[in-house]
Amino acid sequence: MSGIERTNRPIEELKLAGNLPSPTGVGLAILELTRGEDYSMGDVTRIIQTDPALTGRILRIANSAASSPAQPITSVSQAAMRLGVRSVRNVALGFSLVSGNRSGECRRFDYERYWAHSLAVAVAAAALAEEVRGAAPTDAFTCGLLCEIGSLALASIHPERYEEVLERAQGQGAGALLLLEQEVLDIDHVQLGCALLRDWGLPESFAQAVAVLEQRELEGLAADTDKLARILRAAHGLAASILDSDAELPSANELNLDRLRLAALRQRCRADWLEWGRTLQIPSKFRASETSALPRSELALAIPTSEASSTNTAARRGLRVLVVDDDPVALRLIALHLGRAGHEVIKATTGREALLAALEHAPQMVITDWMMPDMDGLELCRTLRSTEECRGMYLIVLTGRDRETLAVDAFDSGADEYFLKPYDAKILLARVRAGQRTIELREQVESDRRIQAQQVADMSVLNRKLEAAAMTDVLTKLPNRRFAMRRLEEDLSIALANNTALSVVMIDIDCFKQVNDEHGHGMGDLVLRETSNVLRSIVRREDTVCRLGGEEFLVICPGANLEQAAATAERMRRAVAHHVIGYGYGRAVTISAGVAQREEGADTVDDLLRVADRRVYVAKAAGRDQVCSEDPPRSHARSA
Amino acid sequence: MNTPQPEPVLDLAVLAELRELGGVSEPGLADELLALFLDDAARRLVALEDALARGERQVLMRAAHTLRSSSSNVGARRVERICAELEFLARDGEVRDAAFKVRELARAIAAVRDTYGALRRAA
Numbered sequence: 001m002s003g004i005e006r007t008n009r010p011i012e013e014l015k016l017a018g019n020l021p022s023p024t025g026v027g028l029a030i031l032e033l034t035r036g037e038d039y040s041m042g043d044v045t046r047i048i049q050t051d052p053a054l055t056g057r058i059l060r061i062a063n064s065a066a067s068s069p070a071q072p073i074t075s076v077s078q079a080a081m082r083l084g085v086r087s088v089r090n091v092a093l094g095f096s097l098v099s100g101n102r103s104g105e106c107r108r109f110d111y112e113r114y115w116a117h118s119l120a121v122a123v124a125a126a127a128l129a130e131e132v133r134g135a136a137p138t139d140a141f142t143c144g145l146l147c148e149i150g151s152l153a154l155a156s157i158h159p160e161r162y163e164e165v166l167e168r169a170q171g172q173g174a175g176a177l178l179l180l181e182q183e184v185l186d187i188d189h190v191q192l193g194c195a196l197l198r199d200w201g202l203p204e205s206f207a208q209a210v211a212v213l214e215q216r217e218l219e220g221l222a223a224d225t226d227k228l229a230r231i232l233r234a235a236h237g238l239a240a241s242i243l244d245s246d247a248e249l250p251s252a253n254e255l256n257l258d259r260l261r262l263a264a265l266r267q268r269c270r271a272d273w274l275e276w277g278r279t280l281q282i283p284s285k286f287r288a289s290e291t292s293a294l295p296r297s298e299l300a301l302a303i304p305t306s307e308a309s310s311t312n313t314a315a316r317r318g319l320r321v322l323v324v325d326d327d328p329v330a331l332r333l334i335a336l337h338l339g340r341a342g343h344e345v346i347k348a349t350t351g352r353e354a355l356l357a358a359l360e361h362a363p364q365m366v367i368t369d370w371m372m373p374d375m376d377g378l379e380l381c382r383t384l385r386s387t388e389e390c391r392g393m394y395l396i397v398l399t400g401r402d403r404e405t406l407a408v409d410a411f412d413s414g415a416d417e418y419f420l421k422p423y424d425a426k427i428l429l430a431r432v433r434a435g436q437r438t439i440e441l442r443e444q445v446e447s448d449r450r451i452q453a454q455q456v457a458d459m460s461v462l463n464r465k466l467e468a469a470a471m472t473d474v475l476t477k478l479p480n481r482r483f484a485m486r487r488l489e490e491d492l493s494i495a496l497a498n499n500t501a502l503s504v505v506m507i508d509i510d511c512f513k514q515v516n517d518e519h520g521h522g523m524g525d526l527v528l529r530e531t532s533n534v535l536r537s538i539v540r541r542e543d544t545v546c547r548l549g550g551e552e553f554l555v556i557c558p559g560a561n562l563e564q565a566a567a568t569a570e571r572m573r574r575a576v577a578h579h580v581i582g583y584g585y586g587r588a589v590t591i592s593a594g595v596a597q598r599e600e601g602a603d604t605v606d607d608l609l610r611v612a613d614r615r616v617y618v619a620k621a622a623g624r625d626q627v628c629s630e631d632p633p634r635s636h637a638r639s640a
Numbered sequence: 641m642n643t644p645q646p647e648p649v650l651d652l653a654v655l656a657e658l659r660e661l662g663g664v665s666e667p668g669l670a671d672e673l674l675a676l677f678l679d680d681a682a683r684r685l686v687a688l689e690d691a692l693a694r695g696e697r698q699v700l701m702r703a704a705h706t707l708r709s710s711s712s713n714v715g716a717r718r719v720e721r722i723c724a725e726l727e728f729l730a731r732d733g734e735v736r737d738a739a740f741k742v743r744e745l746a747r748a749i750a751a752v753r754d755t756y757g758a759l760r761r762a763a
Contacts, residue, residue: 326706327680327706327707327709327710327713328677328680328710329673329676329677329709329713329714330709332672332673332676333673336661336669371705371706372702373702400708400709422712422713
């Protein structure tokens, strides 16, 4: 069942789970602004210019894609004029995804390597696009950068389940990974990646090029999509040898580049990749043994990082406490008491040092002196409270009995607790214990929230399974009529919007009633199942075979014209006729097929089905076991 | 703040508490804390003199405040008292009086060093 996700409903559900990779900051603003069609160049450039880093990256790519280096591009609007505002929008989106999704919870997924690899594909795709002049280099770059976004998305939404998938898929091919993803998550990274690209309003050709990345054959793609798909694949082949200069060049490439050209390209891409890696702060320390030569999806498989799961260590055990005091004696004494009570202590002697330590060690509690040079205790509290990572820390302020240090100021600055020096160690520890209860409560709330988000995510898996069930024919496991109609509607509107080809093949098993009558319904079911399997094994990935009911099937072929769809139909006819069904039946059945394509005057679902249906009858009338893709002269058509 | 009787340079009761706190697991604790204190006090003294020269009351006050807290922790009673007076002067008093206090403080810190050294030799 390829691509039940084409409706964006799963995306909407997954969004609720809250962890989908998504553009951040400026990228999000661009996405919002450009949801519709009516945005101007000025709108986009204005937003991009608010982010100097992004501006720099856009100019960089604009200049590397410019064919005449005599005129360097120095502004975003120049870049938009040169590259087109859409390309600029798309690449800006791509960059904002890189900067916002650099780490995550899935321990078997290596986020850094993922981006390093994606960047290599991007750089290679841009260079190849320029080399063979098949696509806009900027678009190729963006498409390359996001071509495996589905894997990242799966790791983000279902970190634990995806860990299991990656573990089980280790050492097996790319196909096994896709199957496992389907089995465990009911969606695979190719489907999800395509859905995300569509959701972000990136060109349909991007999604299609990504969809065929893992297939052996390219067929029936529109010319420009086909070119982009070939570039993307070749870039994929090159990526491994870019990540490691010792790796071998890919032996074959679809773009018919000779090895010398390829070697030169690799050299250039590697330099580009290192440059971009520095710009985007993506490490470049990978070796061939770690990256490719394996099926491509293996690339994302990572050695599990031994990051201790430090989140739940608070319960019944010691806390991680940051103690801040510019008085070394007081610092030593507090650390001594806390250490003896079983807490882990991090020490800092100034406010700034404390801030760094808080970010680095993520303590659960901070005990700070009030009066300190550079940054005093209250300023430290305010700063910690306004920092995302530190917002939940439990803050205690210590102070001497001074008239200007008032408890109310401490609480106003965000402190949870306040007490006076000199302190009694027993009371200090009692306050710390009280704080620990509060911390545990907070952590419980936080973990409940996480579990809830996970449940939403799990629910969406369940919903996808349920939806899949409602859309699946129980006997043949093919998508059913409901799905077929929905899918055809969508594919048709995409084809109309992009003015691309779309064809359908209507199929009917010949003399099926006879099978039922002579051998019983059990044999009839068997014939249906076997025939379904044959049909399914023949079509391209982007084609969808559905069982409409009875012995009637429909194949939807987006991107295929009449001739291509007829060729597919003919392959199916031959395969069915040669497939001897066993189990006591002992022979093959045959099918009759009618092919129709979207064209002027026949551009609704009903039109397509009517024409295809009519041609099935023509095929039947002409003796069965054949494909009909044109209407006979009028008189014959009537008699059929 | 004026104490008629001179206070001890080092409060032996506090020292005893620190030894007890160190116990068998950290027998060197009292020595370590005294060393920390003397080291820190020497640096604060320099900071105090600088602040005095520049007339920076705020810095003067902060340094005196911190030193008062650490001296109280090790039982350096004289240093503690002088720091409290210095803090007060830095806030509301004459800078000239503060200069006098800083010299008194330097002598008190030296006295802590000597007294503690003598105590250790005697032990």
